[in-house]
Amino acid sequence: MATFHVKTPHAKKVILPNGMATLEFRPDFGAKMSSQFNDVQAFVDNEVLRYCQPLIPFRTGMLVRSGKVGTVLGSGLVQYTMPYARFQYYRTAQSRLYDSRRGSKWFERMKTAHRHDILSGAKRMLKKRG
Numbered sequence: 001m002a003t004f005h006v007k008t009p010h011a012k013k014v015i016l017p018n019g020m021a022t023l024e025f026r027p028d029f030g031a032k033m034s035s036q037f038n039d040v041q042a043f044v045d046n047e048v049l050r051y052c053q054p055l056i057p058f059r060t061g062m063l064v065r066s067g068k069v070g071t072v073l074g075s076g077l078v079q080y081t082m083p084y085a086r087f088q089y090y091r092t093a094q095s096r097l098y099d100s101r102r103g104s105k106w107f108e109r110m111k112t113a114h115r116h117d118i119l120s121g122a123k124r125m126l127k128k129r130g
Contacts, residue, residue, distance in 0.1 A: 003074065004041065006033040036129050040122050042074035047121060048107070049078060051114045055106035056080075057088050057096060078107075 008030045014023040026032075049067055056064050063082050070081035080089070094103040103109075 004034055004037045006030045006037065036126060038074050040125050041076050043125055044118055044122055045071060045073045045076065045078055047118045048110070051110045052106050055101055055109055057092065057102050058099070063088060
């Protein structure tokens, strides 16, 4: 899994050149922040998969499942790995006769509808961990 690592200066205390301020880092700062960022990224990845699911063209369900299998939560990269996923995303109609919500460009349509929900959930997670 690709993870985000927060690095702090080697010295625990950093004095600015003009001497006006001193920054002191807690020993666990980098590890704690890295953990928080990775947890929030996993949340965002999971929400993207969840909100996209009802918008993806559906015949056998393999395209939806390929998103769950092809995505490593926390990596920041949601991938639909079926060979026909690209064609379904870019080159088909935006709706289907069997369900008008399902169709092409499901991620873009999901972002328009649920961007604020995902961002507010991520902010809540960060505030909760303080």
